[in-house]
Amino acid sequence: MPDLRYRASSEEMMDDPTVSIEILEKALLELPRINRWLGGYRATLRTLDAYWRVARPTTLRVLDVGTGIGDYAVRIVEWGLLRGIDIHLTALDLNPDTIRFARRTAELNLPPAVRSRIEFTEGDALNLDWPPASFDICTSALFFHHLSEEDCASVLEQMLLLSSAGVIVNDIQRNVIAYYGILLATRVLPFSTMVRHDAPVSVRRAFHRSEIEAFGIQAGLSQPTVRWHWAFRWILTNLPQR
Template identity: 30%
Template sequence: MRSLGRRDDTAQELMDSPDCDPAMLERTYEQFGRVNAVVSNGRAVYRRWIRPRLSATETRRVLDVGTGGADVPLALLRWARADGLRLEVTAIDPDPRSYEFASRRPPQPGLVLRRASSAELADAGERFAVVMSNHVLHHLDGRQLGGLLADSERLAAGGGIAVHGDIERSRWGYAGFALGTLPFTGNLLAGSYIRADGLTSIRRSHTAAELAASLPPGWRVRRGIPSRLEAVWGPDTRGPDA
């Protein structure tokens, strides 16, 4: 717990290893939807940043960077359909393992899966109403973070916004995740990397002050619940109330 006073950017998540167990990795991807529903507060992200930029008559594009198993895009599409709004989500990830997993899901209207990086899309001149990611920032070193933010500005140019959500490192957050997942280690989370990598993720994540110090001009940090940080860029970065 004392180590949480400083970001541990040397800690490595097990699922990031190219030699990790394929069955455990598959199980981890399968569990992301349940876990993110609890810890990522995706519905608040949708209400605050995405829904106000959607239309009932014109399809708007959202980019999800580092999509993993694509559970976040699927949730966004489900909420947009329920609201009668037109949405297309391009979900990208350069990791062939996550792309393969996501590609095996049943086809969903509005979901575009691509094995690509944000730089590739930005270089191709792609544009999106919202550029977002979930639990990606803590994986990145300083150079990679700068690259993602620069790519996001290009991808959202012309009136779009970028919102990158991540964990806020804290002792309370670490203890809460450790205790909250403990009862499920032998059942729901068994055979996955969710608990071990979740705790490592918290150790690798930023505090609000650390993240703010890492951001270039034009970006700001917004706190969310539970133990969430958002790095935000673009016009009207306050967003409507959630």
């Protein structure tokens, strides 16, 4: 049994720049299924809903950091359109192959009303090169566990600087049930080699509440709001909530 008291330093296949495009694309197509089953989208959208009930924005500029295939970006735009919000989202990822695949997947599968509101952009989360308050909200989902504690604080600090309203960071809770649950699910169900390897590693690299609070404070949040959502997700936000 792995020692889950501390974050692991094991690398994920997805973070290997030499991994083949075929292996990467297959895994990217499988991740939305996991996010849907385990309530990942719901955690982010509920947080947006709680903000919407307070602020009632009519327009939103959103930056999604570490977007991957852009599945969270799509859900956020759909959420906004259902509420009559004029929403535009910049979806950022470091890997050029990921961005190309996300853009191509969006062009093939999304209705024009959604596709036209998402701009897929290649860029480094450690150097978010926009002026302060360029966006209303900065979001990230299942990205921070790829980072060191120092880089978590650095990226969050930049997201706070870029957002006029606030941030939403969605990531995994590190515990034994989450670890063995995803280990079993990715072996019983037909998932790719990358997902079978990376899913349990992601849990080992994920967070206890105190660790998220710590990098939140280091990034400049005096009292970070960290909430637990099923299944085994943390949401860190400084958006007003109702």
